[in-house]
Amino acid sequence: MAARLSLALLFVLAAVAGRAAAQDYDFFFLVLQWPGSYCDTKQSCCYPKSGKPAADFGIHGLWPNRNDGTYPQNCNPNDEFDPSKVRCDPILLLALVSSWSPCRCCSGSACLRLLGFRSRVTLTHWQVSDLMSSLRAKWPTLACPSSDGLTFWGHEWDKHGTCASDIFDEHSYFQAALSLRDQLGVLSALTSAGVNPDGGYYTLGQIKGAIQQGTGFLPFVECNRDESGNSQLYQLYFCINASGDSFIECPVSPGGRACGNRIEFPAF
Numbered sequence: 001m002a003a004r005l006s007l008a009l010l011f012v013l014a015a016v017a018g019r020a021a022a023q024d025y026d027f028f029f030l031v032l033q034w035p036g037s038y039c040d041t042k043q044s045c046c047y048p049k050s051g052k053p054a055a056d057f058g059i060h061g062l063w064p065n066r067n068d069g070t071y072p073q074n075c076n077p078n079d080e081f082d083p084s085k086v087r088c089d090p091i092l093l094l095a096l097v098s099s100w101s102p103c104r105c106c107s108g109s110a111c112l113r114l115l116g117f118r119s120r121v122t123l124t125h126w127q128v129s130d131l132m133s134s135l136r137a138k139w140p141t142l143a144c145p146s147s148d149g150l151t152f153w154g155h156e157w158d159k160h161g162t163c164a165s166d167i168f169d170e171h172s173y174f175q176a177a178l179s180l181r182d183q184l185g186v187l188s189a190l191t192s193a194g195v196n197p198d199g200g201y202y203t204l205g206q207i208k209g210a211i212q213q214g215t216g217f218l219p220f221v222e223c224n225r226d227e228s229g230n231s232q233l234y235q236l237y238f239c240i241n242a243s244g245d246s247f248i249e250c251p252v253s254p255g256g257r258a259c260g261n262r263i264e265f266p267a268f
Helices: 003-017 035-039 091-095 107-115 120-126 131-140 150-159 171-183 186-192 204-215
Strands: 027-033 056-065 201-203 220-224 232-241 263-264
Touching: 027 035, 027 171, 035 220, 035 232, 056 171, 091 201, 131 171, 150 171, 186 263, 201 232, 204 232, 204 263
Parallel strands: 232 263
Antiparallel strands: 027 056, 027 232, 201 263, 220 232
């Protein structure tokens, strides 16, 4: 048992050391995307393999940024996305531990103690349980060809998440974005103010005012163009403090595409 605990300590220290990095950002952009506007373009879209997402704002990313408008990216090429940290695979776990543990669950401290932190792979799987269903529902990809989302999430972690590894590992990075998105209730804020995703047109002031009134925060609004060239509500940028847990007023605007005088809010 002593040897097993010593090995566990080594793995924990190695994991912490691997994540520790000097902070090179001042805040985060939480970027939310309206799926109807992604699909209502000349390039169209493809639904995920899990099916058509709900008609709600999904996450595009949680991006570290600096106050001068620049941002770090791809900060640790050796820390590539590991799907096991957002997906629990009980079959693999069972194969790893069947020779010395009767454990049959996919989470829980009791089973973790039984495993004795035998390896980092085992520990990785025990740290997570249910993020996959939340990611599919709230962080879908609509890019073609249709996919399970892992490539998209991997890109977001590799490009952006690795630059915040001083406070996040993969699990906590995705969990933080999901939690922040849920706190806002953007679609409810818009519809409560009469701004509905029904193909109607609104001013930028109507959209921003509805969101600010309903959420308490003023986002940067990015538009794209539909097949006819009309400006449509595409993405919303909210700012998060450097700890990744609270909304703040944005210190700088992103370089997103500006909107026209009339903004369509397409159905999905």
